Amino acid sequence: MAVPSPGARWLLVLALVLLLGGTGWYARAAWADSGWFALALFGLPLLCTAGALWAQRAGGATTAPLLIALLGVVALGWSLITGLGIGLLFLVPALLLLVAAMVSWVDRRGDSPGRLRT
Template sequence: MGVASRAAQGLIAVALAGLLGVTAWHWRLAWEDSGRFAFVLFGVPLACGVLALLAETVGRTAVASGVVGALAVMSLAWSLVTGLGIGLAFLLPSLLLLGAAAASWGDRRRHASSGQQRLTGSRRP
């Protein structure tokens, strides 16, 4: 069994806070300009953030790191697709999600190698 990465959870929480701030700041203008599409505009990166936090919290294997990474790439792609409008505001949270995927992978790998050392009794420098 793996352990969830506190660093990754923190980065995802900061990304979600940033996304909520961007949504609160730009919602009225986006609603007036795009109508119901505003739900999609803000919903895609917010869903990526929430699902990444859920995957990191619940997932106990290395698959969770891959899920967080895939969601980060999806959020980054959405940021670039909507980049001529408000999408650049989604860029920093997307990059934070990528950082969270890297932190998650590193923490899970470190935890797995320390568990293997305990099982085999070997130590690596």
């Protein structure tokens, strides 16, 4: 099993903190406006980020970056679907998930010819 990427983990934690902060800030207004849909509105990006954190910790060398990228694409799609409303709040965390997938892939490559050996 590959070692989890610390850089990707910090990006994922930052995305989760941004989402939790935005959820705390807008939850009351979203609940008053949308009712039960507010759970789906905030729940999908939160589940994507939590799933990416789990995949980063438990995934293998190729499956973790692939799953993180897939969850990042889902979160980015959700941000674009809800973009006329509160969806712009989800844009930065979704992009952080995609960057974390790239960082995780680079860190998990192992000893490839392009890496410097120390």
